[in-house]
């Protein structure tokens with residue numbers, strides 16, 4: 029076994045893992061089973077000890093303390109009705125504009141993204157609150173569902189971002205730097221969505237008819253009060269991280285504490301909500317930790333076999349243009365994104381790709397942003413895409429799964445345009461971190 | 466048949482040329498019968514798990530610093546380097562080459578389930594700050610990143626210390642989470658690009674070399690080697706350690722020679738003496754951990770007296 | 776209630792109890808970090824323990840959560856193929872997966888017990904900061920967490936084997952809804968079953 033060349037061993041490892049996943053094995057199980065089998069075959073008993081050392085490394089990392097904190101914060105906000113308030117605000121402010129509610133939805137998504145570490149929170153809550161409201165006013169179902177799904181995926185790109193924390197843990201980049209790098213591309217993508225909605229509604233006003241309700245100037249100004257609490261929270265948490273006042277982990281605790289404070293001030297903090305938030309955080313972190321352990325272990329084995337080295341040498345030997353390597357990696361991400369979960373992709377590919385990216389002389393912070401942009405598409409591409417599932421679970425039955433798939437496609441194209449812009453102009457991502465740090 | 470050894474260092478890609486030379490020297494000396502596969506810091510196991518990895522056989526030889534496993538092996542902190550323990554590479558080398566110290570290390574690592582192969586010697590280990598430092602007094606209002614025993618000594622002067630992982634040093638420094646760090650020498654600070662955020666390098670005259678490195682082997686893998694292969698490995702490892710030390714020394718010197726990377730200054734000698742005196746508390750604490758540690762500290766004190774420092 | 780059902784109720788109850796008990800650690804983590812922030816920025820005296828305490832709380836909390844997540848089918852799986860299979864096809868796949876899981880988790884348990892035992896024998900302490908806390912308590916959490924996941928894995932295996940063999944049994948988890956969606960919002964979703972919503976309330980209590 030040990031005499032097989034590294035690429036063959038790696039190929040066997042990956043294929044058996046994919047086979048187990050096809051059987052429906054939980055990712056953590058698929059990775060651990062293949063990892064234990066490969067470790068034993070390649071290293072004997074000593075290799076199995078990598079499982080325990082990987083476990084302890086995954087547990088003993090101050091950086092990752094931010095994960096449960098940001099998840100906790102997102103759940104509190106989701107339960108404290110911030111989405112309802114914000115939708116009421118954009119309804120008053122922008123309802124009269126053709127496509128205005130759609131544009132407002134993108135803005136709400138960006139605001140929620142700046143408060144929540146995971147994607148999905150915005151999709152679910154807007155799917156429940158904004159979707160029926162917009163359908164009732166005659167908005168096009170596909171445009172609306174697409175907007176909510178794509179906007180919801182912004183959660184990973186606009187900081188804070190759980191996926192970025194995990195990427196930084198694996199690539200040894202700085203969390204603060206990644207957060208700063210995601211902000212401008214995130215706002216740019218939101219801008220692209222807004223322009224798209226505006227253009228489509230300009231061409232065909234039937235897609236987003238203006239609302240009939242009229243509001244006075246006073247009512248409009250008053251509705252801005254809903255921005256105060258989220259604005260304060262976003263300013264504090266991102267200010268602490270990007271301004272470097274505290275470490276990201278400490279800022280995440282401020283965020284979690286602040287979200288409880290806001291809920292309490294608004295009179296929405298209660299025992300049921302707190303219990304739901306605590307228990308849901310527990311369930312999500314159990315999943316994340318066990319995947320982390322399994323994936324760190326699995327990747328140690330193929331690193332130990334020397335797979336990364338061989339891939340690097342192959343690239344050298346074939347004299348592939350460095351940019352082609354990056355494009356090939358992004359294409360890989362796109363294809364993996366159709367079938368796999370984003371956490372699976374980050375754990376499997378980062379230890380393999382990032383050393384090569386570094387070797388080729390690219391900025392790993394820039395590559396992190398490209399990766400996150402690709403993962404946004406993964407949330408929207410069929411057959412396996414979380415936001416498709418979330419949308420299905422909250423959309424009325426009149427919207428078919430086919431509608432949802434079709435709705436996602438134009439936004440995936442917009443995401444690819446955004447990705448291409450960041451590939452062509454790395455400064456979009458790197459300008460802010462270079463400015464601050 | 467080719468024998469393959471898995472070797473895990475705590476250094477990263479910065480020593481790649483030295484790794485390449487190390488692998489080639491083993492291969493050439495053995496006529497290709499002995500090969501080394503090298504893993505860099507964190508690739509297979511985290512640095513603080515290196516001792517475990519060697520004792521269990523996940524890797525065959527590890528290259529680390531005693532401080533990583535001082536929670537598991539009593540002498541770890543002492544051999545890594547206590548403030549005031551030695552002031553030159555020659556002094557440190559003579560100490561570790563002496564029979565009683567060598568015996569202490571061999572015995573301690575045997576008890577920990579690994580074979581002690583030998584030592585390597587680090588280089589400068591001083592303070593980098595964003596603002597100039599003229600005395601210890603200046604530091605009392607600043608937050609300094611430091612670890613374990615160095616942090617303990619600073620705390621005795623009322624200097625607040627913070628722990629930050631190396632990857633967060635740059636941002637920590639640039640944004641003011643910390644005002645300074647004790648992490649390595651000019652070349653390490655330049656590699657972390659810390660010169661962009663902090664330009665004042667202060668020699669502490671606390672400890673030189675600022676750390677020592679240790680090579681350990683898995684007993685089963687080591688004993689399986691032929692005497693010839695053992696000799697080849699011992700020679701190659703010693704050369705590898707020497708190459709790293711030379712690289713650090715040259716790197717530090719070249720940063721100094723550039724002239725515009727850092728502004729260098731030296732802590733006043735009365736402050737350096739105060740640090741040495743304060744270090745005695747840490748020495749005594751380490752001595753209290755075990756009889757072996759007490760013996761090691763006794764030798765260190767004898768040596769410091771012989772050198773006229775105590 | 777058959778003995779199978781009684782066993783499943785007991786095992787699910789164990790994972791449920793552990794999950795609910797450790798969920799309090801989320802608040803503990805927030806508290807520890809907030810104390811550090813207050814001490815560092817407002818009192819200018821950083822604590823020596825908050826950093827490592829919060830890391831240990833994190834590590835212990837997350838790994839212990841594994842069995843609760845498994846009990847609630849919360850471990851991410853790809854359902855592209857599996858989801859399209861009939862009930863017994865799914866059970867066949869699950870039988871293979873949880874049998875392999877049983878073997879691997881047993882190995883994991885044995886090794887993590889050794890890992891913790893060595894730490895106790897050496898009275899190992901951490902050397903990151905001047906606090907130098909003992910490491911054996913957190914290392915002991917690993918075998919406990921792995922053991923709990925192993926026990927829940929056995930329950931999952933039993934469920935799939937019985938389903939595969941077509942043996943009829945009453946699954947106490949049958950009635951539960953695995954909601955991806957915040958249950959508080961569900962009653963407002965069109966077409967959602969009011970009975971399901973009631974079931975969720977029960978779970979919450």
Ligand code: NA
Pocket residue numbers: 140141142143144145146182183184185186187188189
């Ligand atoms: Na976010």
Ligand code: NA
Pocket residue numbers: 365366367368405406407408409410411412413414
């Ligand atoms: Na997808």
